[in-house]
Amino acid sequence: MIARIIGALVLVGLFCYWFTFHSGFIPYAHNPMQYMPNMHRAVALKPERASPITASGSSALVPPVGSVARTANPYPYSRETAAADVPAKANPLPKTREVLMRGKKMYETHCIVCHGPSGMGDGTVVGPFPKPPLLVSDKLINFADSQIFHVITRGQNTMYPYGHKVRVEDRWAIIHYVRALQLAYNPSAEDMSSFKEMVGKPQETK
Numbered sequence: 001m002i003a004r005i006i007g008a009l010v011l012v013g014l015f016c017y018w019f020t021f022h023s024g025f026i027p028y029a030h031n032p033m034q035y036m037p038n039m040h041r042a043v044a045l046k047p048e049r050a051s052p053i054t055a056s057g058s059s060a061l062v063p064p065v066g067s068v069a070r071t072a073n074p075y076p077y078s079r080e081t082a083a084a085d086v087p088a089k090a091n092p093l094p095k096t097r098e099v100l101m102r103g104k105k106m107y108e109t110h111c112i113v114c115h116g117p118s119g120m121g122d123g124t125v126v127g128p129f130p131k132p133p134l135l136v137s138d139k140l141i142n143f144a145d146s147q148i149f150h151v152i153t154r155g156q157n158t159m160y161p162y163g164h165k166v167r168v169e170d171r172w173a174i175i176h177y178v179r180a181l182q183l184a185y186n187p188s189a190e191d192m193s194s195f196k197e198m199v200g201k202p203q204e205t206k
Contacts, residue, residue, distance in 0.1 A: 075163060079154040088144030093172045103177030106170045110162060119181040130158055135178050136185035145175050 045051050045059035054061065068074055077086055093099050108117075116122035119135030126132070133140065140148065152171045155161035166174070183191055 073168075075153055077150055077154065079156075079161065081150070081154070083143065083147040083150050083156065086144075086147045086150045089146035091145040091172050091175055093169065093176060095176055099173050100176050100180060102170065103173035103175070103180075106166060106174050107177045110166055111174065114159075118185065119178065132159065136182050140178075141182050141186075145172070145179075148175050148178065 045053075047059060049059050050057050051059040063069075107115075112123055113125050114121070114123040114129070114132045115135055116126075121131045121134050123132075149171055151159065152166065152174065153161060153163035162171070
């Protein structure tokens with residue numbers, strides 16, 4: 001009986017020793033038998049604060065230069081590439097009301113301050129800054145959607161690039177909305193006929 005008690009106490013003592021020094025649940029400065037101790041006692045980085053474990057001394061890390069996200073599709077053209085030299089491609093997004101309303105929202109968020117509510121280049125910042133080209137001009141009307149996408153992505157002349165601020169899908173949605181502004185500015189007879197057919201005769205008011 002005494003031997004069993006002593007054996008049990010030894011086992012309990014060994015377990016307490018292992019749990020204290022080698023399990024990782026209790027911090028221990030020197031623990032050579034602990035598997036991956038840095039994962040047991042990871043240093044939590046505080047946002048917007050200095051960090052002693054990074055080379056830059058900042059906790060806000062950026063991806064290495066030249067790295068690309070696994071799911072990313074890098075844009076192949078640089079700012080130096082003229083929009084007219086970008087291959088003409090159609091808009092991959094469907095021309096639906098939902099897409100058009102998304103494009104309107106993004107246009108009014110990012111573009112309206114320069115290009116104005118109707119694409120006439122009369123935004124609120126025009127005056128101190130140069131007037132941008134009219135989005136309803138023949139040049140922009142004749143641009144392919146992919147060429148307008150290039151200008152939004154990389155910028156042009158004094159226009160700042162928005163590729164890092166506006167998602168790819170939102171850029172294509174903005175282009176759909178720009179096309180709507182162009183149609184509204186100079187509608188063809190076919191456009192007017194389609195509009196009248198869609199709207200119908202105005203109801204009489206009493």
